[in-house]
Amino acid sequence: MSSLLEFTDEVKEALQQGLPVVALESTIISHGMPYPDNVAMANKVESIVRENGAVPATIAIMNGKIKVGCNARDLEILANSKNVVKVSRRDFPFVIQNKSVGATTVAATMIAASMAGIRVFATGGIGGVHRGWESSLDISADLYELQNTSVAVVSAGAKAILDIPATLEVLESFGVPVIGFNSDTFGAFYSRSSGIALEMNMKTANEIAEFLHLKWWMGLQGGVLISNPIPSEFEISAELIEPVVAAAVDEAKNLGINGKRLTPFLLTKIKEVTAGKSLLANLQLVYNNAALAGQVASAYAQKSA
Numbered sequence: 001m002s003s004l005l006e007f008t009d010e011v012k013e014a015l016q017q018g019l020p021v022v023a024l025e026s027t028i029i030s031h032g033m034p035y036p037d038n039v040a041m042a043n044k045v046e047s048i049v050r051e052n053g054a055v056p057a058t059i060a061i062m063n064g065k066i067k068v069g070c071n072a073r074d075l076e077i078l079a080n081s082k083n084v085v086k087v088s089r090r091d092f093p094f095v096i097q098n099k100s101v102g103a104t105t106v107a108a109t110m111i112a113a114s115m116a117g118i119r120v121f122a123t124g125g126i127g128g129v130h131r132g133w134e135s136s137l138d139i140s141a142d143l144y145e146l147q148n149t150s151v152a153v154v155s156a157g158a159k160a161i162l163d164i165p166a167t168l169e170v171l172e173s174f175g176v177p178v179i180g181f182n183s184d185t186f187g188a189f190y191s192r193s194s195g196i197a198l199e200m201n202m203k204t205a206n207e208i209a210e211f212l213h214l215k216w217w218m219g220l221q222g223g224v225l226i227s228n229p230i231p232s233e234f235e236i237s238a239e240l241i242e243p244v245v246a247a248a249v250d251e252a253k254n255l256g257i258n259g260k261r262l263t264p265f266l267l268t269k270i271k272e273v274t275a276g277k278s279l280l281a282n283l284q285l286v287y288n289n290a291a292l293a294g295q296v297a298s299a300y301a302q303k304s305a
């Protein structure tokens with residue numbers, strides 16, 4: 001199976017030597033942001049991971065292989081080609097079989113990271129339980145992956161396009177620890193706080209690394225969600241973003257947009273309506289997560305040594 005994985009030399013060497021590596025998703029590049037902001041973001045996130053002591057490994061599918069680490073050309077392809085497939089758990093074999101270009105969601109990135117032996121992953125926001133779940137049953141495969149796959153995911157919480165209380169209920173049922181980094185509430189992506197309290201608060205990357213070691217050493221498999229709120233200077237208040245989100249959710253419903261198309265549709269709509277303000281916030285929170293993930297990966301590698 002390892003023949004399916006295609007490592008860059010840098011990532012391969014880092015893994016062989018037990019050096020810190022941070023996995024990065026590619027759906028955020030191909031389906032989460034417009035070109036060329038997306039490719040600028042992808043490159044900058046990689047530099048931030050490096051500045052924080054770890055090697056970045058952007059995950060994607062190309063030419064029938066799972067890339068663990070992308071070069072500048074790969075990132076450009078992911079950012080600027082038509083027909084990039086959004087790949088979650090169920091899409092993997094089909095996209096490999098057809099040699100399509102695939103961008104990995106949080107779920108798919110966790111799978112690839114775990115296969116490669118990478119324990120820490122930085123994203124923007126995770127998928128979750130969608131508003132209106134009572135009738136649509138739309139629960140992101142990201143939550144099931146967090147239940148099963150032993151990778152720590154650094155996020156800014158979950159976006160207000162979701163039903164955040166329901167998302168946290170599912171994470172609790174699935175036994176997924178949710179750690180607030182320097183915050184006692186769960187992050188709401190564009191805003192620092194969803195208002196929902198978190199019991200586990202940590203103030204240093206080192207504490208988080210210790211927690212990860214202990215959980216997995218105990219044999220408690222599964223992911224860990226780290227909620228790293230957006231820096232206050234970049235946040236958009238809940239009052240401002242809520243009506244925009246509600247309108248986008250309504251419009252999606254009226255247009256019959258569902259399944260894997262829903263999240264990208266909502267993100268694009270919100271960006272249009274906020275005249276790019278949401279994009280700016282999105283970029284900054286991803287950078288903030290990349291920095292913390294680099295630090296957590298470094299602390300984790302030190303404890304493994």
Ligand code: PSU
Nearest residue numbers: 027028032105106125127140141260263
């Ligand atoms: N949330 C964001 N931006 C994103 C995503 C989620 O704020 O780009 C992407 C992530 O890749 C996540 C995926 O894993 O959407 C979830 O999609 P779905 O809801 O279809 O599972």
Ligand code: MN
Nearest residue numbers: 138139140259
């Ligand atoms: Mn969904």
